[in-house]
Amino acid sequence: MIVVSDSSPLITLARVGCFHLLPQLFGTVRISDEVFHEVSIIGAGLPGASEVATSAWIEVQTVHDKTGLANAMKLAGLGAGEVSAVLLAKQVSAELVVIDEWKARRFAREQGFAVTGCIGILEDLYERGELSDLRGVYWRLIEQKARVDIRLLTLSLAKFKLPPL
16 A cells, blocks of 8 residues: 655654554554655654654655645645645555545545544554554643643544543
8 A cells, every 4th residue: 555644644653652563553654755854854853853754654755746735735725745645545456545634535535535543543453453542642632732622632542442532
């Protein structure tokens, strides 16, 4: 499966200690140069920076359509990382885009892509037995002040018959 990720899921998963589990689900994760720059260069010293820079299963690729990137950023009102993730997904015929921000998710869906985010990834890891304490990870998301909707976390826990937060 070809998977392309935006920066925020990588950073968030690193913040809660789950970044290293991504290859269990996807093998290789592709990111654009723009996403690499956001996470590892601008975010140097922050969660996710060294993980993205040193993980052998992260593949950095260049988005070839720079004009399309600039135009899509203006039209969609999104940042370079989000738009480049979707354009890279198109370029490599990805089957899944990993992206959290709702406006960027809508943009990816409009381009015909299946989308998941941190919660979906954590749920998949829990279902596969790769993550044993989903509730604990959700608490870490809250403690780390990750941009997550508590209602979504509550619904997710209920789906697995786990106690609410």
